[in-house]
Amino acid sequence: MKKHPIFYLIMTLGFIFVTSCSQSTYDDIEADDEPIPDVVTYLDIKPAIDNNCLNCHSNPPQNGAPMSLMNYDNVVEAVLNRELLDRISRNEGEDGMMPLGGARLPQATIDLIFQWEEDGLLEN
DSSP states (O other): OOOOHHHHHHHHHHHHHHHTOOSOOHHHHOOOSSOOOSSOBHHHHHHHHHHHTTTTSSSSOOTTOSSOOSSHHHHHHHHHHSOHHHHHHSOTTSTTOSSTTSOOOOHHHHHHHHHHHHTTOBOO
16 A cells, blocks of 8 residues: 555654653743843842732732732831731642742742842842
């Protein structure tokens, strides 16, 4: 039985598709845009808070969020008294993981926020 050229084309494309799959996640292969600064301030972490938290932690808070994270004082309060660092460090799918219903923050972002706390929660 003679095989048609289309059969070989389909087999080749299928082989390429299957062998090009990877177990890596985007976070595994994504290069950090910027290294962590020597001293991290609120201005360094504010973009991460704004982009990942303010959908719920606005003023007034939405979707059952207990507090606002709109400004420096709110975020410091969350770090010191509301377990913000613990919540962003939880594994995806774990109860209380933040952002609620979203993907876990990239580890580089979590590390930056931890470094901010270690550096003394500086405003700017």
